[in-house]
Amino acid sequence: MRELFSKYKIHLFTGIFLFVALIFYSFNLKNKEHANPFERTVMNVMAPILRIGAAGNGFVSVVWSDYLDLVNVRKENKELRQSIKILNTRQMENREALIANERLKRLLELKTSLQTPALAASVIGEDGSPWFKTLVIDRGEADGLSEGMPVVAVDGVVGRLIKVAANSSRVLLLTDHASAVAAVVQRSRARGVVKGTGGGRCSLEFALRDEDVKVGDVVISSGIGGVFPKGLNVGEVTMVKKGTYGIFQTVEVRPTVNIARLEEVLVLLQQKHD
Amino acid sequence: MIRFVKIFFIIIAAVLAQVTLLSPYLIDPFQPNLLIIIVVYLGLRSAARFRGLAAYSLGLLHDCFSGLYLGLSGFSYLFIYLLIDKTSDRLYTDSRYLMILVVFLASVICGLLDLLLLLIFSAANGIYTTLLPSLLPQALVNALIASLIFTFPVSVAQEENR
Numbered sequence: 045m046r047e048l049f050s051k052y053k054i055h056l057f058t059g060i061f062l063f064v065a066l067i068f069y070s071f072n073l074k075n076k077e078h079a080n081p082f083e084r085t086v087m088n089v090m091a092p093i094l095r096i097g098a099a100g101n102g103f104v105s106v107v108w109s110d111y112l113d114l115v116n117v118r119k120e121n122k123e124l125r126q127s128i129k130i131l132n133t134r135q136m137e138n139r140e141a142l143i144a145n146e147r148l149k150r151l152l153e154l155k156t157s158l159q160t161p162a163l164a165a166s167v168i169g170e171d172g173s174p175w176f177k178t179l180v181i182d183r184g185e186a187d188g189l190s191e192g193m194p195v196v197a198v199d200g201v202v203g204r205l206i207k208v209a210a211n212s213s214r215v216l217l218l219t220d221h222a223s224a225v226a227a228v229v230q231r232s233r234a235r236g237v238v239k240g241t242g243g244g245r246c247s248l249e250f251a252l253r254d255e256d257v258k259v260g261d262v263v264i265s266s267g268i269g270g271v272f273p274k275g276l277n278v279g280e281v282t283m284v285k286k287g288t289y290g291i292f293q294t295v296e297v298r299p300t301v302n303i304a305r306l307e308e309v310l311v312l313l314q315q316k317h318d
Numbered sequence: 319m320i321r322f323v324k325i326f327f328i329i330i331a332a333v334l335a336q337v338t339l340l341s342p343y344l345i346d347p348f349q350p351n352l353l354i355i356i357v358v359y360l361g362l363r364s365a366a367r368f369r370g371l372a373a374y375s376l377g378l379l380h381d382c383f384s385g386l387y388l389g390l391s392g393f394s395y396l397f398i399y400l401l402i403d404k405t406s407d408r409l410y411t412d413s414r415y416l417m418i419l420v421v422f423l424a425s426v427i428c429g430l431l432d433l434l435l436l437l438i439f440s441a442a443n444g445i446y447t448t449l450l451p452s453l454l455p456q457a458l459v460n461a462l463i464a465s466l467i468f469t470f471p472v473s474v475a476q477e478e479n480r
Binding site for chain 1: 333336337338341342346347348349351353380382383384385386391429432440443444445447448449452455456
């Protein structure tokens with residue numbers, strides 16, 4: 045009997061174990077909806093661990109989803125920045141086009157108001173030295189320009205053409221020392237010659253001492269000399285000095301055209317007629 | 319050949335910067351003269367042939383975009399080049415500080431020479447009232463630009479050429 049037992053010991057214990065497990069299972073079938081003490085103990089022990097695990101899992105999940113979000117956000121941010129750049133550029137272009145349109149409209153009005161035919165030109169360069177005052181424009185001989193032609197802007201006289209090439213020309217500005225325009229004070233009709241003095245200023249030369257010239261007077265082209273048509277704005281008197289001696293008075297004139305901000309000009313297509 | 323193309327592009331870039339690119343942003347007396355820096359370089363450091371001719375041509379190029387008188391800067395650039403060339407043997411021409419100083423002095427001398435020639439040969443009376451006050455600012459700006467340009471050391475190839 046003992047030999048038999050020892051021979052089939054493992055099988056016996058396995059059978060008993062299975063039987064107990066079956067019994068345990070069958071007992072629990074009745075209370076399948078309620079936790080038994082074993083279940084309760086296991087659950088109680090495991091709950092905090094599960095909680096920590098769940099929290100950790102949540103953290104990992106959040107980190108992962110945040111990471112994915114970040115990747116998307118970065119991409120989205122890049123795209124948004126790009127579109128902002130494009131929109132800003134468009135806005136700037138629109139604004140620039142609007143300003144240019146306004147400027148050109150005024151230039152066109154001037155062109156239609158002038159009796160002589162005129163050609164619009166853009167300023168493409170300035171003088172290489174600070175002591176000369178010239179501009180480079182994008183029109184030349186091919187457009188029918190020649191030396192000596194008057195150049196005007198919306199606000200008044202700019203200068204005259206010198207050194208005309210095929211597709212570009214240089215404009216001697218009113219403010220250059222070599223420049224001179226026959227002019228008249230609009231109010232009192234006092235005559236003189238507006239000469240450039242450099243530094244963005246001019247002077248009305250040869251205005252007699254007795255002539256009535258006051259600060260604020262408008263100086264216009266007189267038409268004498270045949271270069272500039274009569275009546276174009278030249279400048280405004282900013283200073284008048286009458287010395288004790290001499291036959292002339294010193295008159296400082298500020299050009300009406302802001303030469304530093306010139307972008308478009310009109311070249312009057314007329315030859316000098318003496 | 320590549321060297322000449324390089325020099326050509328440098329000169330074109332200098333003219334473009336001087337006449338078109340920098341002028342709207344810089345107020346009047348502070349406009350640089352980049353061509354005179356090239357003339358000083360020709361006089362002090364370059365070993366190329368026809369340097370005198372190159373200096374004169376640079377002057378003529380400058381005159382094409384400045385003032386009324388073609389040949390004015392041509393003469394003054396040539397004069398400055400010859401002056402520098404004759405004295406460069408006695409100078410330590412590798413020095414960056416010397417280069418800056420010479421650019422400053424060359425700008426001043428060029429301006430004064432222009433003034434003298436204008437007073438003698440042209441009818442631009444009173445030009446000294448514009449030229450003299452703008453002389454020092456322009457010379458300072460030129461010296462500043464020269465200091466930036468000559469911060470970079472001379473390349474080995476250039477050293478070998480010399």
